[in-house]
Amino acid sequence: MPNSARALSPSLRLSDWLPYRLFLITAAIARPLEDFYRETFSLNQAGWRILAVIAERDGANAAEIGRAAALDPFAVSRGIAQLVERGFATRRPGRADRRTASVAITPRGREAFDRIAVVGAAIETSLLSVLSDAERASLDPALRKLAAESARIDSAGWRELVSGSDK
Amino acid sequence: MPNSARALSPSLRLSDWLPYRLFLITAAIARPLEDFYRETFSLNQAGWRILAVIAERDGANAAEIGRAAALDPFAVSRGIAQLVERGFATRRPGRADRRTASVAITPRGREAFDRIAVVGAAIETSLLSVLSDAERASLDPALRKLAAESARIDSAGWRELVSGSDK
């Protein structure tokens, strides 16, 4: 293949581009859920994500939360402050290393999480209901691989992508 | 099934929850690309998304751009302003209806798009390379269906999700 073909059009066909398609789906899903927890509990996205993390991993520290919720340390710190303010979480110094924060969910926080989770579960059910069994079955491992590869891409940074033909 | 079972634990297992998994992948992919176009062309997310839309659909108006890029009219208007300021696009009144804006990409804008598209294409290639042929084949229709269903969920709003067992 003459390389002029590529030079003429790297031509991302936007509507076919995988990251774009994932983005549109993710954005459409997130919107109604966000409306719900904002109106109902005055939580912002970071607050909700952190709440969800500590609902599953009670007592996590800020670094763990950040990793699980894709938030930088600043956002985590502010998000925790919001949850504490709402009475949804408590923050105490970690047992072993007192530089770390141990963030625990409160009963009120658990209650809020459960109510948001109902909506979240309904969204997931709706989504899965339009897929065939075969699609559902192959989606899981595919997403698992995509998660691993996207994490690699993220940590490697764009320079790796732009320099020579990788791999 | 006694409804107490459900009341006890709607228990979203966060790490298995489809919207969460999609979100993590999308966020990880978006980060390095955003770093690239921010550092290289001083574009923000909205600017890049609009640029990508007009690269494919030259002369689109604000409403079309908004739909394709998941942006509200305010964000579209400001994003266009940013592109015009950078010399990447021009804004003129529409031919038929002069209330609408016709946004065209300039040669400089095309050039910037092509350079960003190279990085974007590399990301996609990387992602697809970790999937088997079978996974790649079933991913496309699955995402198509998920896109349709997520759009429906979005436009219906959260009230539909929380009220009675839907469908």
Next chain:
DNA sequence: GATAATTAATTGCAAAACGCAAGCGATTTA
């Protein structure tokens, strides 16, 4: 075992992004 270096997390502040009311032509409807 004092001191320097590193780490985890937070705070303060300036810059950027956002939400929304109001505005302005252009067009459609009555």
Next chain:
DNA sequence: TAAATCGCTTGCGTTTTGCAATTAATTATC
């Protein structure tokens, strides 16, 4: 032709972000 509507933009107050600097705790060095 007057009123209503539409497509888009602007202004402005609020919120969110990004980052430097800070604090407190821990680890490494001599």
